[in-house]
Amino acid sequence: MESPTLADWVGDVRSFAGRQWQREPALFPRTDPTAPAPPFDLDELDAAFDGGLLRTPYLEMVRSDKVTVPPEAFTTARVINGVSHHGFADRAKVLALLRGGATLLLRCVDQWHGPTGELVARLSEELDRRVEAFFFVTPAGGQGLAVHRDDADVFVLQAAGRKTWYVHDAPAAADWRLGELPDDERSPLRLHGVLEPGGVLYVPRGFAHRAVGAGGLSAHLSLTVRDLSVQDLRTALEGQLTEGLGLPARPLGEAAIREACATLLDHARARLDALGPEDLLRAARAARPRPPGAGAATETLAEAARDWESGAPTAGRTGPAAVGRTWRRLRAAARAKA
Numbered sequence: 594m595e596s597p598t599l600a601d602w603v604g605d606v607r608s609f610a611g612r613q614w615q616r617e618p619a620l621f622p623r624t625d626p627t628a629p630a631p632p633f634d635l636d637e638l639d640a641a642f643d644g645g646l647l648r649t650p651y652l653e654m655v656r657s658d659k660v661t662v663p664p665e666a667f668t669t670a671r672v673i674n675g676v677s678h679h680g681f682a683d684r685a686k687v688l689a690l691l692r693g694g695a696t697l698l699l700r701c702v703d704q705w706h707g708p709t710g711e712l713v714a715r716l717s718e719e720l721d722r723r724v725e726a727f728f729f730v731t732p733a734g735g736q737g738l739a740v741h742r743d744d745a746d747v748f749v750l751q752a753a754g755r756k757t758w759y760v761h762d763a764p765a766a767a768d769w770r771l772g773e774l775p776d777d778e779r780s781p782l783r784l785h786g787v788l789e790p791g792g793v794l795y796v797p798r799g800f801a802h803r804a805v806g807a808g809g810l811s812a813h814l815s816l817t818v819r820d821l822s823v824q825d826l827r828t829a830l831e832g833q834l835t836e837g838l839g840l841p842a843r844p845l846g847e848a849a850i851r852e853a854c855a856t857l858l859d860h861a862r863a864r865l866d867a868l869g870p871e872d873l874l875r876a877a878r879a880a881r882p883r884p885p886g887a888g889a890a891t892e893t894l895a896e897a898a899r900d901w902e903s904g905a906p907t908a909g910r911t912g913p914a915a916v917g918r919t920w921r922r923l924r925a926a927a928r929a930k931a
Contacts, residue, residue, distance in 0.1 A: 596712040597629040599719055602748060602793040615746065615797050618760040618784040623791030630791065631750040631814040632708035633728055638699070638812075641706070642684045649680035651705065654687070654695045657736040657803070662695055691730065691810070696737025699728040702814070709814070716816060722746075723819040723881045731756065731806040740803040741773045745817035747802075749794040754809030758794055760784040761801035774801055788813070821877050829877035833868055834861040 603609040603621055613619045641647045654662035667690055669683040687697055703713035703726040717724040725745075731737055733754075740761065749758075761780035774780065780801050787807050788794050796802050798820060838860045844853045 596632070596708070596715045599716065601629055602750070603795065609795075613795055613797075618797060618800055618802075619795045620758070620784065620786045620788065621793040621795070622789065623793075628791060631752045632712050633702055633706055633726070633814050634752040635730070635810070635812050637706065638728070638730070642682060645681070647682040647705075651700050651702075652682055652687075653698050653700070654690050655698050655737045656695050657739045659739075662690065666690065667697075691732050691735075694732060694735045696732075696735055697728075697730040698737060702726040702728050713816065716818075720818055721878055725817050725819070727815045727817065729804075729811075729813055729815065731804070731811045733806045733808055733811070735806045735811075736803060738803060739773045740801050742769065742771055742799050742801050743796070743817065744771050744798065744822075745819050746798045747794075747796040748816040748818070749788065749796070749804075750814040750816070751788040751790050751792045751794075752812045752814060753790055754811035755790075755807040756788050756811040756813060757805045757807040758784065758786055758788055759803050759805075760794075760796055763797065764799050769799055819881075821874075821881075825877045825880070826873060829873055829880055830868075832880070833873065833876050834864050836864065 599609070600606050603613075603619070609619075649664050649668060652667070653664070654667045656662060664680060667683060667686045668680050669686070670677050670679045671681055672678075691697060703710040703724075706726075709726050713724045713726050729737055731754075740759070742764065760783050761774075762783055783800065786794075798818075835857070838857065840853050840856060841849075844850050
């Protein structure tokens with residue numbers, strides 16, 4: 594099944610871009626029963642537990658009451674080749690903590706779940722932004738995080754149960770801080786609603802928010818859309834100002850260092866005169882990290898195995914057949930010299 598697009602969640606993309614994107618929070622109830630469901634849900638979570646490879650730091654348990662849940666409370670150790678390795682997910686411990694009001698958080702789901710990775714790659718191309726995926730499971734009445742601000746636009750895809758959302762106003766100043774709101778900050782409430790399965794919530798970057806489980810075991814997939822920071826722009830500017838400049842990495846002597854300074858400044862001034870805001874923005878966007886697996890598909894092991902059996906040429910092949918042929922050639926050459 595093809596990954597959903599932005600239009601599958603918000604309807605008219607043009608209207609969304611003009612009215613809500615980075616301006617207003619919005620809740621989009623599921624109105625079409627045939628609309629695509631989130632690629633990761635509780636069944637996929639059970640499959641991850643069954644697979645046995647889910648471990649920290651991809652999972653953690655959190656509470657909004659400032660109580661730290663140590664990893665050993667929801668993980669177990671395994672002995673592999675005589676060595677004890679810690680941090681493997683323990684479903685029984687996770688369920689016990691969920692029943693006690695804690696929230697399960699899975700990080701970077703796009704890195705280890707194929708369909709979610711495809712969704713993230715597609716959305717990243719559509720929005721021209723870096724996207725990451727997180728999965729939250731919260732019991733009714735539970736709250737994983739206190740009211741906080743994220744350095745990302747967030748799309749929340751409800752997979753199971755119901756969750757009540759409270760979205761507060763944007764920061765009042767440009768130098769706003771990430772994370773939990775200070776006790777003396779009282780941001781006005783902008784959106785209050787219950788997200789049902791199949792529904793989508795959009796929270797703009799910086800808007801404070803919190804969520805409380807409203808019914809059943811609530812599960813949702815959060816897609817965080819990272820935008821540029823000033824540091825990203827600084828890094829891009831440095832790259833643009835020094836592009837095409839060929840200078841020795843370690844000039845010898847005072848005279849050579851002064852000459853390098855003059856050359857660098859002249860080059861930067863010339864580049865700066867030709868550089869506009871849109872050029873810098875494009876350069877910073879182009880430098881953003883690509884999602885894992887994005888780009889050209891790599892050869893699968895099944896494909897490699899078929900080529901191996903057929904003897905088809907494969908670049909850089911170093912399997913047993915190739916090693917055997919190399920050994921026979923070397924042995925024949927040695928015999929010829931004897």
